[in-house]
Amino acid sequence: MNKAKLNPKLFDKDIEQIPTRNGYGEGLVRAGEKNENVVALCADLSDSTRSKMLKDKFPERFLQVGISEQSMASVAAGMAAMGKIPFISSYAMFSPGRNWEQVRTTICYNDSNVKIAGAHAGVSVGPDGATHQAIEDIAITRVLPNMTVVVPCDAVEARKATEAAAEIKGPVYLRFARENTPVMTTEETPFKVGKAEIFWSTPDVDVSIIACGPLVHNAILAAVELGKEGIKVEVINNHTIKPLDERTIIKSAQKTGAVVTVEEHQIACGMGSAIAELLAKKNPVPIEFIGVDDRFGESGEPNELIEEFGMGIGNIKEAVRKVLKRKKI
Amino acid sequence: MTDEKIKFLEEKANEIRQSVIEMLVEAGSGHSAGPLGMADIFTALYFHILKNDPENPKWEDRDLLVLSNGHICPVQYATMAHAGYFPKEELKTLRKFGSRLQGHPHREKLPGIETSSGPLGSGLSQAVGMAVAMRMSKTKEEGSISDKQRWVYCLMGDGELDCGQVWEAAMLAGKEKLFNIIGIIDRNNIQIDGFTENVMPLEPLKEKFESFGWHVLEMDGHNMEAINDTIDEAKAVFNKPTMIIARTIPGKGVDFMEREFSWHGKSPNKEEAEKALAQLRTLNGKIKSEHE
Numbered sequence: 001m002n003k004a005k006l007n008p009k010l011f012d013k014d015i016e017q018i019p020t021r022n023g024y025g026e027g028l029v030r031a032g033e034k035n036e037n038v039v040a041l042c043a044d045l046s047d048s049t050r051s052k053m054l055k056d057k058f059p060e061r062f063l064q065v066g067i068s069e070q071s072m073a074s075v076a077a078g079m080a081a082m083g084k085i086p087f088i089s090s091y092a093m094f095s096p097g098r099n100w101e102q103v104r105t106t107i108c109y110n111d112s113n114v115k116i117a118g119a120h121a122g123v124s125v126g127p128d129g130a131t132h133q134a135i136e137d138i139a140i141t142r143v144l145p146n147m148t149v150v151v152p153c154d155a156v157e158a159r160k161a162t163e164a165a166a167e168i169k170g171p172v173y174l175r176f177a178r179e180n181t182p183v184m185t186t187e188e189t190p191f192k193v194g195k196a197e198i199f200w201s202t203p204d205v206d207v208s209i210i211a212c213g214p215l216v217h218n219a220i221l222a223a224v225e226l227g228k229e230g231i232k233v234e235v236i237n238n239h240t241i242k243p244l245d246e247r248t249i250i251k252s253a254q255k256t257g258a259v260v261t262v263e264e265h266q267i268a269c270g271m272g273s274a275i276a277e278l279l280a281k282k283n284p285v286p287i288e289f290i291g292v293d294d295r296f297g298e299s300g301e302p303n304e305l306i307e308e309f310g311m312g313i314g315n316i317k318e319a320v321r322k323v324l325k326r327k328k329i
Numbered sequence: 330m331t332d333e334k335i336k337f338l339e340e341k342a343n344e345i346r347q348s349v350i351e352m353l354v355e356a357g358s359g360h361s362a363g364p365l366g367m368a369d370i371f372t373a374l375y376f377h378i379l380k381n382d383p384e385n386p387k388w389e390d391r392d393l394l395v396l397s398n399g400h401i402c403p404v405q406y407a408t409m410a411h412a413g414y415f416p417k418e419e420l421k422t423l424r425k426f427g428s429r430l431q432g433h434p435h436r437e438k439l440p441g442i443e444t445s446s447g448p449l450g451s452g453l454s455q456a457v458g459m460a461v462a463m464r465m466s467k468t469k470e471e472g473s474i475s476d477k478q479r480w481v482y483c484l485m486g487d488g489e490l491d492c493g494q495v496w497e498a499a500m501l502a503g504k505e506k507l508f509n510i511i512g513i514i515d516r517n518n519i520q521i522d523g524f525t526e527n528v529m530p531l532e533p534l535k536e537k538f539e540s541f542g543w544h545v546l547e548m549d550g551h552n553m554e555a556i557n558d559t560i561d562e563a564k565a566v567f568n569k570p571t572m573i574i575a576r577t578i579p580g581k582g583v584d585f586m587e588r589e590f591s592w593h594g595k596s597p598n599k600e601e602a603e604k605a606l607a608q609l610r611t612l613n614g615k616i617k618s619e620h621e
Contacts, residue, residue: 039465063461063505071454071497078395078458081444084465086458102451102494109445110436 003198004237005188010220017180020214021119023155024176025050027162028087029057036061038166041076041088043069049089049119049176069095073102073114080112085166092118092134092175100140107171108144115165116141120178122213122264123292123309124302133297139269141173142242149242150193151175151263151271153216154183157239160191168193177264179302181214196245198252200235202227206327207320208252210236211262212271215290215311219262222316233320241271249275250283258327259287260319264311267291286326288319330557334377338553341411342372346582347609348407348420354602356424359432362579362592363486364404366517366550370575371408373556374482383413386441392479393443393459397452398486398515399433400594405442406430414441450492453512456483457498460507460570480564483512488520491529496541502570503542510570511563512543515550517579519590538572550575582609 002010009015032038032054039054039061046052046064055062065072069090076086088095096103096116107114121134142149148168152158158176165172190197196210200220207226211219216237223233234252238245253259259279261272272289279285292309306312349364375381380392396405403423410417415429422428429439433447444455459481489495502510514534522528531537535545544566548559556575563571579593580586583605586597597605 039462060465065501066497068494068497068501070451070494071457071501074451074454074494075458075461075498075501077444078455078460079462079465080458081455082459082462082466084462101448102454105445105448106451106455 001200001202003201004190005186006184006199007186010184011224016183018155018183019177019179020152020155020158020181021050021176021178023152023158024089024117024119024162024174025053027159028054030159031163031166032058032061035085035166037083038085038087039063039079041065041072041086043067043072043090043095045090045119049117051087051089051117070099070102073099074106076114077106077110077112080114085113085115087115087117089117089119091132092121092137093132096137096141096173097134104144108146111146111170113169113171115172115174117174117176119176121175122177123297123305124177124179124214124264126179126302126305127299129299130296135264135266135292135297137173137175138241138263138265138271142274143269146170147242148172148193148240150240151212152239153213153237154181154185156183156185156187156189157191161193161239164191164193175213177214179214182217184217184220191239194240194243194245196236196238196240196248198234198248199237200233202232205232205234205256207231207258207260207324208234208236208256209260209262209316209320210238210249210252210275212238212241213264215262215264218311218313218316222313222320225313226317226320231320231324238271241274244274244278246278246282249278253279253283253285257285258323259285260290260316260323261287262290262311262316265291267293286323288323290316290319330554335553338372338376341376342368343582343609343612345372345404345407345411347606348411348417349403350597350602350605350609352403352407352420352423353596354599355421356596359403359424359596360400360594361586361596362519362589363398363401363515363517365583365586366577366579366581367401367404367484367515368581369551369553370484370513370556371404373553375408375412377557378560379482380479383409383441386414390477390479393456393481395443395452395456395459395481395483396434396446397483398449398489399446401486401515402434405434409441449486449489450494452485453483453495453498453502456481456510456512457502457505457507460502460510461505463509478509481510483510485512485514486520487514487516487518487525487531488528490514490531490534499538499541499543506568507570508567511560512570512572514572514574515577516574517577519579519593521593523590534574542569544569544571545574546571547574547576550577551581582612584608
């Protein structure tokens with residue numbers, strides 16, 4: 001059952017579809033209206049990352065740096081040293097991909113108040129192919145001290161996450177997708193950085209699915225279909241990968257004794273790994289991982305690629321059945 | 330500058346060089362040549378040029394000094410201690426466990442350090458960010474240059490000009506006409522693997538920066554009067570950032586270290602340190618310091 005005031009049209013074919021990066025643009029404008037120190041920098045992708053929305057509203061608070069992601073990260077660190085709250089945006093492959101060392105030293109080591117918006121994350125970027133599909137970005141950001149890592153599931157959550165990032169003191173990574181994503185959440189859906197939300201549950205659940213990003217939608221659809229087979233599944237939207245909401249995750253794992261993690265990212269070092277690190281230490285249970293298994297992406301339509309890389313509804317259902325079998329009786 | 334002031338600065342620089350040697354021998358590792366070569370410029374900045382307050386390192390009207398080539402930090406630490414930012418005794422903790430004087434500077438540890446550095450090539454970008462942020466924060470009334478004008482100094486090595494990021498930042502500073510950035514390149518011609526012109530030729534350096542939209546000045550990095558006058562001249566340039574190419578001698582003041590790139594990345598042993606200190610105490614017989 002719907003536990004988080006989700007969109008009543010959740011299961012409708014005509015559910016509204018918006019890219020999460022749009023939520024970034026809206027959140028940036030709202031954060032900018034609230035605090036005059038909010039500024040945006042972009043590396044020649046201001047339309048596509050939606051940072052243009054802040055530029056249109058507050059042109060004097062926007063800095064176009066050209067295609068120089070490495071310098072952009074350090075320029076932002078310099079601006080933060082002067083009290084600004086810079087949001088830097090590019091494709092995730094280039095920021096925090098290409099500029100990782102600058103993010104590490106000039107932003108995280110300095111504990112700079114810089115927000116990094118990585119657009120076009122995941123294989124669902126589609127036709128552009130592997131060079132533009134960031135599937136390592138969660139790994140390289142969650143490993144950095146001082147960094148907060150947030151992966152919004154839809155445009156509404158993306159907007160809330162962007163506004164929240166401006167309020168956090170210190171570096172934040174926000175991960176966005178290129179493609180249209182079903183708008184699962186509503187204004188009323190609870191959102192707090194560091195707090196995972198149970199989006200779907202029934203009494204006496206058998207398996208926990210812990211998901212992040214647009215794939216939360218597939219996770220909920222898989223849960224509903226499994227329910228019809230008599231397998232009771234709880235779906236957690238774990239938008240904050242760092243710091244992890246240990247309480248909610250452990251509680252769910254204790255309740256079900258079996259976990260499936262779902263993310264559009266390499267299985268290695270991603271959200272699922274973070275969950276596994278936590279549960280191995282605090283509450284060991286069998287875990288199955290949905291994600292990209294040590295491969296590069298490729299060109300194709302988003303839905304084709306989600307299936308090819310094993311992140312479809314069928315794959316999630318299969319993983320749930322598998323983990324159920326491994327569960328100790 | 331008066332002759333008296335020049336003499337004071339020269340003597341101070343000599344004391345700072347001695348502190349650098351003492352720190353390095355105590356640490357047992359670290360860079361020698363760069364810190365000795367930059368002692369005069371650091372002294373001129375901290376004791377004469379910078380608007381700063383060692384008692385209040387976060388003073389909001391202060392000038393900013395970004396050290397991009399973090400490995401020469403012993404000279405910054407020594408200068409800061411002599412200027413009163415922290416006790417000179419602390420200099421002996423360089424590179425040791427628990428010290429605020431990390432092997433490469435860490436902003437979160439030592440007040441007065443404007444940014445952490447070490448990985449080369451990122452300082453100019455941060456200086457650009459600071460200058461852009463200052464401009465954004467300016468109200469219309471503050472738009473013109475006044476006594477309140479804050480300057481952002483970015484000290485860089487010549488070897489780090491190999492990094493592409495430096496030129497990304499240089500392009501942006503030129504585009505944005507950030508006149509309150511004064512870059513100073515330690516043009517000592519050496520880097521770890523040898524002479525810069527062998528490792529990766531930088532010349533014509535002046536023309537490179539000019540073509541990126543900078544005003545470029547050159548100076549003798551060991552002449553206090555020249556340092557002061559050149560920085561004054563840089564401040565008079567209102568429509569462009571200024572880059573000063575400072576000709577320096579790596580290892581300056583210690584004859585067996587001068588111009589020897591093997592001294593770029595190592596520290597003296599006890600014997601070498603004593604020899605170096607003896608030389609510095611009677612620097613060419615010209616300067617008599619308190620150590621004599």
